[in-house]
Amino acid sequence: MKKISLIILALITIVSCTKEHSKDFLTFQGTLENNTDSILTISGQGFNKTIKINADGSFKDTIKVEKKDIYSMQTNTGKRGFIHLANGYNLTLTGDSDDFLNSFKYTGKGADGNNFGIAQVLFSRENGNPMEYFALEKDAFDAKISSIKEGMEKLYSKYKNADTSMVNKVKSQNKQMFDFLEKGYEKQHPIAKQRAEIMALVAKGKPSPKFVNYENYKGGTTSLDDLKGKFVYIDLWATWCGPCIREIPALQKLEAEYHNKNVAFVSISSDSDRRSQGSWEKANTKWKNFVAKKELTGIQLWAGKDISFMRDYQVNSIPRFILIDPQGNIVDNNAPRPSDPQLKKLFTELGV
Missing domain, CATH: 2.60.40.1120 (Carboxypeptidase-like, regulatory domain)
Incomplete structure (x- = not known):
């Protein structure tokens, strides 16, 4: 015993x-x-x-x-x-x-929670940037919010076996977003509407705003008009921008893959005096040193004091990518990042 x-x-x-x-x-x-x-x-x-x-x-x-x-x-x-x-x-x-x-x-x-997370992200992508909802008139705004809430409830039901803590975290984040949107509509609507009117000027098919005589790392200057006849994929970045730097390997791979194709890859640095001890000269040197150290390819330009191109595109964060067609018209004012497989699909559709 x-x-x-x-x-x-x-x-x-x-x-x-x-x-x-x-x-x-x-x-x-x-x-x-x-x-x-x-x-x-x-x-x-x-x-x-x-x-x-x-x-x-x-x-x-x-x-x-x-x-x-x-x-x-x-x-x-x-x-x-x-x-x-x-x-x-x-x-x-x-x-x-x-x-x-x-x-x-x-x-x-652990699969249910992860599949729920992917479905939630893809659903969010389909519905676009929530900040842009503010530009809608009130009836359309309310209908949009209602539609998204209904869609999220369907996801919660479909993935009812997903990890509870993960689902609750998503629910909490969504509640904060809906509260912000619904409480902020009255104040944000006129601002967003004005911005939407400005963005309509750089919508797909519109002639692109131009940059003129930006300093070229290889010498001389380059303007957007110099690149007519090719698709132009523009990367707006800066040496201090972490997310910008993380896109560099994917961008370099893309540049190599599409070498001698009908597309020019243009990187425009927005390095300024504000992050260079108040000195434009130091900002320029920082940009040049970074390009040399990282052996950056493509057309490397520095905007310097000219912020008109970024202002015309309403750029308020970087990195930002823009795609322009051979005639100088806008294909996408907020194009997929180099690391996004959707970019190559877009190139294929365009016959790049």
Whole structure:
């Protein structure tokens, strides 16, 4: 009897230890079709994990996180996504590198929350920038808000098995957004309407505003008119802008892939005296040194004191990307980023 008790105790101990151990980490694996990346980095506050992607697009690793949370995902060429992680998860991801995030599908433990997150992001993208809703007249504004609320309720219902903490976090964020929109409409409507009228001047098909005689890193100056006859993909950036810098690898890869094609890649730096100890000369030097150090390709320009091009496009944050056709007309005043697979799809549609 004593021996049996000891055996049972030993088994209980083994099972308990196994369960405890299984909660100490998670497994993440997957396969990405059309893959050209070699590294997938998962990061969060005080957390960073690098996973090797094999040549066939497969990967597998174990991860230990300090807390259940949403983490960012980025490949070495700048493709970005996110993932909800918790120790004990066993996630498998399938997707297409040429349609990053849109094609993602998770299976395994923790999949419901991640599939909900993707659906929520794609739904938000479909509905555009909430700040632009303020430009709508009141009836249209109310109808838009009502439609989005209804759509979100359908998502909550569809993914009812998703992680509760994640869903509650999304619900809380959405409530804050709706409160802000509904309470701020009266004040924001005239401002947004005026901005919408200005943005109508740079809508698709309209002649693009021009930049004239911007300093070219290789010498001399360059104007937008110099590039007529080609599509022009413009990157508005600065050396101090982290998100801008993170797009550089994807932009350089794109420039190499479309070398000798009917498209010019133009990067316009907005480095100014404000972030260069009050000196325009130092701002110019900082820009030149950065271009040299990073061996930036494409047409590298510095706007200097001329902010008219950015002002005409109502640029209030960077990076910002603009696509112009060979006739000098606007294709997209807020084009996909280099890391967004939608950009190459757009190029294909345009016959670039």
